[in-house]
Amino acid sequence: MEDLRSSNGKFRRHNAPNTSHSQDDGDDGYQDSVPVNHGCTIETCKRCSSEYNHFTRLPDEILVYNIVSKLETPELCLLKLVCKRFHRLVEEYFRHMRALDLTKWNFMITQQGLNHIIKHASCLLELRLDRCWTAATEANLLTIAKRCQNLRALTLSMCKSVTDFAVTVLSQNCTQLEELDLSSCFMLSDEGVCNIARFCQHLRELHLSSDYGVTDISVRELAENCHSLEELDVSYCYKVTNSSVREFVTNQKSSLKLLRIKNCTGVTQDVVEKLFVKGITVNNMF
Structure with a gap:
């Protein structure tokens, strides 16, 4: 964090770039920058991008029987709002309930x-x-x-x-x-x-x-x-x-x-x- 003096004599704060993770020079295929808990994004952080890719590559069966089936009904209704894939998986779970x-x-x-x-x-x-x-x-x-x-x-x-x-x-x-x-x-x-x-x-x-x-x-x-x-x-x-x-x-x-x-x-x-x-x-x- 560094403090810089503005033209009116007051100080303004300036956040230094986060360099805790290496940058990914390649195209990871995601159009949106999704914030994660340590301040970087899937778009810019190689580690987060890799973890997200591993999660999204899980088969539907794994997600349904190891995640969806463990949730209570209100949580299932919220999960449907996450993305189109989870919306489809929750409805599929309802069909077999x-x-x-x-x-x-x-x-x-x-x-x-x-x-x-x-x-x-x-x-x-x-x-x-x-x-x-x-x-x-x-x-x-x-x-x-x-x-x-x-x-x-x-x-x-x-x-x-x-x-x-x-x-x-x-x-x-x-x-x-x-x-x-x-x-x-x-x-x-x-x-x-x-x-x-x-x-x-x-x-x-x-x-x-x-x-x-x-x-x-x-x-x-x-x-x-x-x-x-x-x-x-x-x-x-x-x-x-x-x-x-x-x-x-x-x-x-x-x-x-x-x-x-x-x-x-x-x-x-x-x-x-x-x-x-x-x-x-x-x-x-x-």
Whole structure:
């Protein structure tokens, strides 16, 4: 660093050139000067240019399985902005993704962000969107139904946009579902649940707690059609009574093992005892 006196008598600072690395006399093929952490650029620094070249020459497979696959969803979205190559690699990673859990990012994921992921993630088998109420709109649920038809597990608890129409379209397209959580989806009624029972007959686990529109009609339809169902949660569905729950006792094809009926005051102790005799665990406490 040297100080030079200007014409008005004051001193101005002048940075001496950085000579810590040798200069590259050849053309490295980069048009832009990319700054690096020690003050030089890829364009002027031979060492940095060499390191950058080694990185960019890595095969796509190495970048995807050793870098892209280790990142969280928000980081993947940022990585897409780096360059066209990473944009393509992230989308390729989404296309082969088997499981996606956005529950812990529920406060960050937007409707547009979820839509962009889902439209590429056609191979998803497991999708968890609990509490992602801003992102799990009816439009996005319809996109899931269209693009993710191989789903085996889908959780949408506390998503306010889950409607009977969206659930019907999902059940018609995602017929291989084995686990479905629609707890605290207050717009859901018998119409949607009955369509689940008709189209998703491979269900093994279904959560409907605090869905106040669910009645005996839904439970009876599930008992008659979903013979693989092993766990059913209708806690706080106060319209569920003995009338439908008794179906799991009389239906010989039923595989039910666990029934949650907390605050279902219409289910009496004598029916609970019959369920126990059938080998069904009844949880009416929590």
